[in-house]
Amino acid sequence: MTLKAPFPWFGGKSRAASLVWERFGDVPNYVEPFAGSLATLLLRPHEAKTETVNDKDAYLVNFWRAVQADPEAVAAWACDPINEADLHARHLWLLAQGDFRERMIADPHHFDAKIAGWWVWGLCSWIGTGWCVIRERGDGRPSLQLPHLGDAGRGVHRKLPHLGNAGRGVHRKLPHLGDAGRGVALAAYLGQLAERLHGVRVACGDWTRVLGDSVTHKHGMTAVLLDPPYDDGEMEYSAGGAGIAGAVRDWALANGGHRKLRIALCGYEGDHPMPDSWECVAWKARGGYGSQGDGAGRDNAKRERIWFSPACLRPQRSLFDALPDVSA
Structure with missing residues (x-):
């Protein structure tokens, strides 16, 4: 069975995973500083070796740690029907867990299955962005600013739950997860994720x-997948990230000549002026809410690029690869 995260995640690289591994090869060490949905890691075609992932989002990291350690408990907390009152109440409760976020950063083994279950349940029920968004204030402390506070008549953050699919919840698009016995099926699926993630080092910071x-x-x-928040992206990342892409590019340029580093840098066309020694590969993302209609999201899906450092493998191409695409 192909494994994937049991939640929607904007900016995931599942469609590009095969071309990434084609250029990384079967490396003994893999590092992903911006973990997200772990789409590329979960689609690795080789046997896992040393793997390290990281994300600044404490809720996201907690989910992966909790699934690693206690998938059945996460499933128990996540397997609830959609309820708008619960959605907003749990959102406020999750945002108030400041001590939890500090422990996630300080203790590499800390996790909370209840927070993981409620977080993923809400993420699958929430429409668009804004779920568990934490912004940093000027003094470096988190600001628990909620979306839509300034909108008259919207209450605290009157986001409607996703009501397009009956019983959507966490088991929205996972294989073989129907409404009957969904708690057992979800626990089994998270158990498979736990088995795959065994030994993966999950850092938060x-x-x-x-x-x-x-x-x-x-x-x-070592293969390093750099997929930072895009500077001109439309989506709001729960752990912030504005301006990070430039710093990530600088690191890639400074380390791109290392013979033991195979680096992949993700971004939009024109985001990163890289040397000619780096291979630039175009791919098309599936897109999320921003891709619906004729807006910028649909155009951005066609602007996706990945730059590969000189140490990456260059796959051999046949004569047919050079032929133009006439199907459009």
Whole structure:
């Protein structure tokens, strides 16, 4: 069975995973500083070796840690029908868990199955962005600003739950998860994710923390997938991220010549002026809410690019690969 995250995630790279691994190869070490949905890791065609992932979003990292350690407990907390009152009440409760977020950063083994279950349940019920958004204030402390506070008549954050599919919930699009016995099926699926994630090191914090020598090339040939929040993206990331893409590009340029580093940098066409020694590969994303209609989201899906450092493999192409696409 093909594994994927049991929640929607804007910016996921599942459609590009095959071309990424084609250029990374079967490396002994893999590092992903912006974990997100872990689409690329979950679609790895090789046997897992040393793998390290990281994200600044404490709720996201907690979900992956909790699934690793206790998938049945996560499923128990996540398997509830959609209820708008519960959605808003749980959102407020989750945002108030400041001590939890601090422990996630300080303790690499800490997780909370209840928070993980409620977080993924809400993420699958929520429409668009804004679920568990934490913004940093000028003093570096989190600001629990909620979406739509300024909209008259919307209450605290009157986001409607996703009502397009009966019984949507966490088991929205996962294989073989029907309404009958959905709790058992969800627990079984999360158990499969736990088995795949066994041994994966899941860090929570700044992206640079997992890019030191001791985490990367000291383990041999290392693949580094850099998929930072895009500077001109339409989506709101729960852990912030404005302006990070430039710093990530600088790191990629500074380390791109390392013989033991195979680096992939993701962005939109024109985002990253990279040297000619880097291979630029175009691909088309599926898109999310922003891709509906004729807006910028649909255009951005066609602007996706991945730049691969000189140490990456260059797949051999046949004569047919050079032929123009006349199907459009």
